[in-house]
Amino acid sequence: KNQVEQSPQSLIILEGKNCTLQCNYTVSPFSNLRWYKQDTGRGPVSLTIMTFSENTKSNGRYTATLDADTKQSSLHITASQLSDSASYICVVRPHQAGTALIFGKGTTLSVSS
């Protein structure tokens, strides 16, 4: 069964610190892997999209990595800010046509001052 598992479930860090969120998936083959940021009560917003052949992609202070061999991805946030407090969702697009995106349950990040 295609699954996307994220860890940790929640995380609290101090403002200015770095953190790394993990995503393990069993989806194979897949077309792309995405990371979304979802503020509480708002719609998800795309941070990065990586194809299966890409290893890393950055968007400002957000850097996503992908290891297709181990089926793992990580999202690294540098110099965190209070506005980074949100849920971060890992999403995998299976290669099979007509198959929907598979969403992880997300990691809830809280950045405190």
Place this chain on the structure above:
Amino acid sequence: DSGVTQTPKHLITATGQRVTLRCSPRSGDLSVYWYQQSLDQGLQFLIQYYNGEERAKGNILERFSAQQFPDLHSELNLSSLELGDSALYFCASSTQSGDTGELFFGEGSRLTVL
């Protein structure tokens, strides 16, 4: 602002009732997706339309139905509502028919069934 508009933002109704959620995609986007997000759950794919035609179906209950109109806006109809239907319902749009492109999400419609 993603450009995707969902109405209403909040809706409170009783069990057994029927509601309609509306979504206007970004200008030029032909695909519309509907997702359900229950408390502490990941987004669950319900259904996708592309240029007026149903393209993919997920875990959508028989009590739920959707359609996409010629002007590309979409409606999600939820009937015989149960307490467990309380959730955030998101609409997303993209230019492409498959999930290879960027998805733009609306702000969601929060449904509370009492």
